[in-house]
Amino acid sequence: MRRNTQKIFASKIARALVTLVLMVTSVFVLMRCAGDPVTVLLGPDATADMRAAYSGELGLDRPILAQYLAYLHNIVRGSLGVSYVYRQDALGVVLSHLPLTLILTCSALTLAAVTGVAGGIAAAVFPSSFIGRACTIGTVVGLCVPSFFLAIVLMLAFSIQLNWLPTGGAEGWRSLVLPAITMAAASSAVLARYTRVAVREALDSRYVLAALARDIPFWRILIHHVLPNAAVPILTILGLLIGGAVTGSTVVETVFSWPGIGNLFVTSVGNRDVPVVQAIVLLAGTAMIMTNLAVDLGYTWLDPRSKSSET
C-alpha cells in the first residue's frame, strides 16, 4: 500500500514536471510567433544596421534551437531578462509585486471558500428553506455579474456614497476589503454550486440511508460521512480557483489600482515590456501546475480508492 502510494506520488510529480516543460516551451514558441522582437522593440522605422546590431545582442541571429536552449538555460538560472521599463531583472520586478497579489488573492479565496462551501452545504441540506433559496439565488447572481461591474457598484456604494472605504490603492486593510469581496464573489458562487451538487449527491447515497437507519444523528452523518465524500469535487474546484488566482486578480487589481502582479501585467503589456510579461506568464503557469499537483496529491489523501487504482 505504502509503496503503491509512493509510486503514484512519483508519477504525478513527474507528470507535473513534463507539463511544466511543455508550458515553458509553448511560451517560447508563442513569444516567437507574436512577431519579430526586434521590430517590437525598435519600432518599424529602425534601420537595417540597428536591427542587425540588436539581433546580435539578443542572440536572435543564432539558430532557433540554440535560442531555445539558451532560453531554457536562463530559466533554470532564474534569469528572465531585463525589464525594458524598470531596467531591472524582470523576475525581480514581478516578485516584488507578488506579496500584494498574494495578500489580495489569499483573502479573496479564504472568503470565497468559507462562504461558498457554507452556502453550498446550506443549499443542499435545506433546499426549500429561506437559507437554501437565498444561497441558490446568490450563486446565480454571483456567477452572472461580471467582476468589473460589481467592483464599480461596490465602489459607488461604499466609497462614494457611504465613504467608508477607499476606492483604490493599497494602504492598510481598509483598501483590501472591496477588491477582496469583488474577487471572492464569482469564486464563491462557483464553489457554492459545486458544493451543493456534491453534498446533495452524497446525501442521496445509500451509505447515508444506511447510516440513518442505524440511528446515527443527521449532523454526525453530514460531518463524518457526507462532507468527506463531497470533498473531492470541492477540492478540484478550489484547486482551479487557486491556480488561476495569480492572474485572476488582473481585472480587480486594475479597477481598484491595487499594485499587484495583475496590474503590472496590464501595464507591461501596454509598455511592450516583453521580459516582464513573459515572467508573469511563466509564474502564472507554474502556479497553476503546482496547485494542480497539490490537488492531485490531495485526492489520494481524501479518497482511499484512488490509491489502489492508478488513474
Added chain:
Amino acid sequence: MDQTSSHALEAPYARTLEHGSAGRPAIAAGSAPILSITGLTVVLAEQPETRLLDAVQFELRKGEFFALVGESGSGKSVLCSAIMGVASSELRCLGDIHIEGRRLSDVDRRQRAMIYQQPSLYLNPVRRIGFQLRETVQVIDGLSKKEASERAADLLRDVGINDPNETMRKYPHEMSGGMNQRVMIAMALAMKPKLLIADEPTSALDVTTQKQILDLLEQLRSAMAILFVTHDLGIALQRSDRIGVLYAGQLVEIGRADLTARTPLHPYTRALFSAVPPLSGRPRRLHSPAGSLPEPTQRQAGCNFASRCSGTLDICQHTRPALQGIAQQLVACHNLEA
C-alpha cells in the same frame, strides 16, 4: 393443477424437506409478535389510486425466519423501507405496522436493522470499516472510543471475522462482498435489533459465501425475528420457517415453508415453484405463466393474477380476493374458496 403441484416436490426440495424443520430453534409461540403488519397499503403521494402495496398483512415472532419471495417489482423493497421507516417522501403508507405491540412511529429506530443486497454501496467508501462500526457502537451504546473499539472487534468476531483489528483498518473497497456483508451484519447486531430485515443479502455473493452468510443468520435468529427477502426459492425453502409470496403488491400466499413447497395453493405460487429447474432427472421445459407482472398503474379492481391465471372465475375480474385460511396456509384466491 395436480401436475404442477407434483412438480414442486421434485429435487432438490424433496430432500431438504426431510431435515428442513428439524433442529430449528422453537419460535416463541405465545408471546406478542415482534412485527405485526395489518392492512399496509402504500400508494404514490401524487396518485393515491396507484398502489405499490395492497393490504399486506402478516406477523413475525421472535426466532422466526420469514422468507418473502416475489419477482422484481412486486413490492418487496417498498415493504422493507416501509418497515424501516425510510420510505421515500413520494410514497404514502397507510395501515399499521407494530413492533412488539407498539406503533412504528413510537418505536425506537434501533429495534430494527437492515442488511442489503450490495453491502459495499451501503458502506461509506472513504471511511475505514473501524470508523463506521465504532461510530455505530458509540451512538447506540454511548461508549467511549476505546470501549467502542473493543466492542466493534467483538462484533466482528461474532460475525466470523477472525482478524478484526486488521479488518477495521481497511476501507470497504479493499474487502470482498462477503466480508462487507459480514460488516453490515455486525453493524446491524450493534443495534441489538428485535427485527432484522435482510433484503436479498446473498444474491450478489458466490455460493460458498452465500452459505456462510446464511449460516451466520441462522445462528443469530434465536434472538430476533428475521424478514428475509429473496428471489431464491431454494434458500427460502431451506432456511425459512414460513414463506410469504408477494405478487403485484399483494401477499397472495403465506404458509409453512415445507407445506408451501409441497402443496403450493395459489396459482402464482404453483407457477413460481414449477419455474425452478430440477437438479436431477431428465431436464424438462420450465413452465412459466403467460404475460407479465401488471405495472402498479395498470392494476385492475379484480385479482391481479387474473390475466395470467388458467382457472379464472367471473368473480376474479371484479373482486380482489383476500387472504383466507385453507388447510394450514393462507391464500388469496377465489378459485380455492369453494
